[in-house]
Amino acid sequence: MYSNVVVRAPLHIQVAERLRLLIDSGELAPSTRLNENELCQNMGVSRTPLREAIRSLATEGLVELQPNRGAIVSVVSHDDVTEILPIMASLEGLAGRLAALHMQTDQIKQIRQIHNQMVTHYQKNEVTEYFETNRLIHELITEGSGNQTLVDTINSLSAKVRRARFSAQMTRESWAKAVSEHEEMITALEARDPNRLEAILIQHVETKRTTILGSLQQSQ
Amino acid sequence: MYSNVVVRAPLHIQVAERLRLLIDSGELAPSTRLNENELCQNMGVSRTPLREAIRSLATEGLVELQPNRGAIVSVVSHDDVTEILPIMASLEGLAGRLAALHMQTDQIKQIRQIHNQMVTHYQKNEVTEYFETNRLIHELITEGSGNQTLVDTINSLSAKVRRARFSAQMTRESWAKAVSEHEEMITALEARDPNRLEAILIQHVETKRTTILGSLQQSQ
DNA sequence: CGGGTTTATTTTGCATACAAAATACGTTAT
DNA sequence: ATAACGTATTTTGTATGCAAAATAAACCCG
Numbered sequence: 001m002y003s004n005v006v007v008r009a010p011l012h013i014q015v016a017e018r019l020r021l022l023i024d025s026g027e028l029a030p031s032t033r034l035n036e037n038e039l040c041q042n043m044g045v046s047r048t049p050l051r052e053a054i055r056s057l058a059t060e061g062l063v064e065l066q067p068n069r070g071a072i073v074s075v076v077s078h079d080d081v082t083e084i085l086p087i088m089a090s091l092e093g094l095a096g097r098l099a100a101l102h103m104q105t106d107q108i109k110q111i112r113q114i115h116n117q118m119v120t121h122y123q124k125n126e127v128t129e130y131f132e133t134n135r136l137i138h139e140l141i142t143e144g145s146g147n148q149t150l151v152d153t154i155n156s157l158s159a160k161v162r163r164a165r166f167s168a169q170m171t172r173e174s175w176a177k178a179v180s181e182h183e184e185m186i187t188a189l190e191a192r193d194p195n196r197l198e199a200i201l202i203q204h205v206e207t208k209r210t211t212i213l214g215s216l217q218q219s220q
Numbered sequence: 221m222y223s224n225v226v227v228r229a230p231l232h233i234q235v236a237e238r239l240r241l242l243i244d245s246g247e248l249a250p251s252t253r254l255n256e257n258e259l260c261q262n263m264g265v266s267r268t269p270l271r272e273a274i275r276s277l278a279t280e281g282l283v284e285l286q287p288n289r290g291a292i293v294s295v296v297s298h299d300d301v302t303e304i305l306p307i308m309a310s311l312e313g314l315a316g317r318l319a320a321l322h323m324q325t326d327q328i329k330q331i332r333q334i335h336n337q338m339v340t341h342y343q344k345n346e347v348t349e350y351f352e353t354n355r356l357i358h359e360l361i362t363e364g365s366g367n368q369t370l371v372d373t374i375n376s377l378s379a380k381v382r383r384a385r386f387s388a389q390m391t392r393e394s395w396a397k398a399v400s401e402h403e404e405m406i407t408a409l410e411a412r413d414p415n416r417l418e419a420i421l422i423q424h425v426e427t428k429r430t431t432i433l434g435s436l437q438q439s440q
Numbered sequence: 441c442g443g444g445t446t447t448a449t450t451t452t453g454c455a456t457a458c459a460a461a462a463t464a465c466g467t468t469a470t
Numbered sequence: 471a472t473a474a475c476g477t478a479t480t481t482t483g484t485a486t487g488c489a490a491a492a493t494a495a496a497c498c499c500g
Contacts, residue, residue, distance in 0.1 A: 010287055011454070012275060036482070046455045048268070051483090055232060055272045056279045067230055068461055070482060083369040086314060094310045149303040153373065230483070256452070266485045271453090288491050290452060 011049035016056050018043065023062050023073055024159065030075040034063065061160065076164045081212060084157050089205035091154050092142065093198040096185070099144030100194040108189055111140050115186045122179050137182065141189070141201075164212065174211040181207060231269035236276050238263065243282050243293055244379065250295040254283065281380065296384045301432060304377050309425035311374050312362065316417040319364030320409055328409055331360050335406045342399050357402065361409070361421075384432070394431040401427060 008014075019039075022028040034054060036047050043050065054071050057063045064074040118133035142151050170178075181204045188197040228234075239259075242248040254274060256267050263270065274291050277283045284294040338353035362374050390398075401424045408417040 010285075037480090047482090048454055048456090052272055052275045055276050059276045059279045065230075065233075068482060069463095080369070083367045086318075086367070087311065087370055087373060090310045090314045091307065094306060098306075147303045147306070149300070149377075150307055153307060153377075157369075157373075232483090257450090267452095268484055268486090288452060289493095 011045055012052035012056070015043060015045060015049055016053035019053055019057055020060075020062065023057075024163065026163075028073050030073050030163070032073045034071045034073070036070065060156065076160050078213065081161055081164050084161055085205055085209045085212070088154065088157050088161065089202045089209075091150060091157070092138070092205060093202040095142045095145040095147070095150055095154065096189075096197040096201040097194040098147060098150075099141050100189055100192050100197045102146045103144040103189070107140070107144060111137055111189065112186055114140070115182060118182065119179060122175065134178075134182070137185075141185075161212070170211055174207065177207055178204070178211075231265050232272035232276070235263060235265060235269055236273035239273055239277055240280075240282065243277075244383065246383075248293050250293050250383070252293045254291045254293070256290065280376070296380050298433070301381055301384050304381055305425055305429045305432070308374065308377050308381070309422045309429075311370060311377070312358070312425060313418040313422040315362045315365040315367070315370055315374065316405070316409075316421040317414040318367060318370075319361050320412050320414040320417045322366045323364040323409070327360070327364060331357055331409065332406055334360070335402060338402065339399060342395065354398075354402070357405075361405075381432070390431055394427065397427055398424070398431075 019028070028034075036050060036054075040047055040050055054063060054065075058065045058071060062074060063071045065071050114133055114137055118130060118137065121130040121133060142154050145151065181200060184200050185197060185204065188200055239248070239254075248254075256270060256274075260267055260270055274283060275285075278285045278291065282294060283291045285291050334353055334357055338350060338357065341350040341353060362371050365371070401420060404420050405417060405424065408420055
């Protein structure tokens with residue numbers, strides 16, 4: 001007999017996921033205080049699993065615990081981003097290097113297709129769709145490394161940078177540069193050239209850095 | 221009037237620290253089940269802060285949650301180490317590059333002193349002291365990067381590798397190689413040569429890799 | 441004996457209760 | 471009016487209680 005048991009995740013995990021989403025979407029903005037009773041009511045759970053979830057998010061760095069004063073949504077400062085981006089560059093470079101060596105040919109073809117979509121979105125000035133496809137490409141290359149720890153590490157850092165919300169400030173010029181770098185990326189991947197792909201990805205993050213830090217207000 | 225208030229950390233943080241120590245020291249061995257009542261009695265706290273601590277350790281990756289069956293000390297497998305080491309190489313390389321650029325001269329002199337101590341321990345075959353000074357040097361270089369996020373990321377990965385416990389299996393040969401690489405490291409640091417230091421650190425982790433994975437039994 | 445099923449015990453998951461700290465409020469005095 | 475103090479309320483931190491799941495033990499039947 002087949003098992004009918006629906007193994008549903010523990011409450012504190014479900015709650016953590018929802019909170020993560022709320023924070024990531026900006027619905028819970030940085031420095032917002034997390035009121036336990038309020039959140040409990042909204043989510044229909046008691047304080048115990050909620051608090052467990054908050055503790056998890058704290059070790060992830062998404063919220064900051066303030067003893068006897070609860071937790072606030074952590075603020076990603078200019079300095080944080082300055083610290084994170086070189087790390088991202090190094091890790092994305094490594095991921096690209098590994099991806100060039102290990103990815104299946106049909107997976108690379110898929111990335112090329114998404115890249116073409118992205119270019120179309122760029123030409124039509126469809127910002128949201130552009131960012132979505134852009135993100136997907138980076139995600140696929142990262143996953144193409146075949147190194148799950150690397151994927152997790154990059155995602156965790158990437159999430160923090162994303163929360164700094166700079167995207168709107170992208171200039172015509174830096175956007176064009178990013179797209180052309182992407183073209184080079186895909187070419188290097190198709191040629192399975194690890195050194196070149198690594199170099200481009202590192203350069204790409206550098207471009208991102210100037211874009212972001214140019215527009216981000218000092219010490220947010 | 222000066223404040224006399226002793227701001228002591230919340231219980232769940234103290235508990236998490238103690239558990240981290242127990243796991244790191246091997247007193248709580250991998251795959252050991254964490255019995256809540258037992259631990260509560262040992263530590264003299266109730267289940268609530270203990271459980272919060274366990275959730276934190278779970279997101280850190282030190283323990284693994286098994287729904288309805290509690291938590292076990294996570295097992296660092298051969299594959300985990302295989303994934304982690306290239307990441308460490310990349311990040312330690314970056315840290316070295318930054319350290320060569322930013323470290324104060326007197327800090328570099330201090331590292332040279334510790335390095336000399338380490339060499340003495342090597343010559344006298346004092347394994348424990350060797351590893352301790354070795355660890356300290358890597359820590360100081362990493363911190364010398366001036367990038368706290370980088371320090372945290374490296375430490376978190378490093379802790380996992382350390383828990384795999386391979387150190388005893390180091391051969392005469394690989395030990396000698398590690399020491400000579402260290403000599404090169406310090407020289408490059410004193411010369412403030414970022415590229416060279418980065419390259420050596422990456423190579424150094426590669427040496428470590430062959431040492432570790434040579435001795436670690438498959439799929440622990 | 442041994443395999444399988446039922447019952448008892450333990451252990452976890454979640455909710456609630458109580459105490460301490462922090463915040464908000466109101467009162468008084470200047 | 472406002473600054474400062476004291477009190478009330480809210481909010482967090484920790485402990486405990488109860489129900490469900492998992493494990494261990496007892497039991498039955500072949």
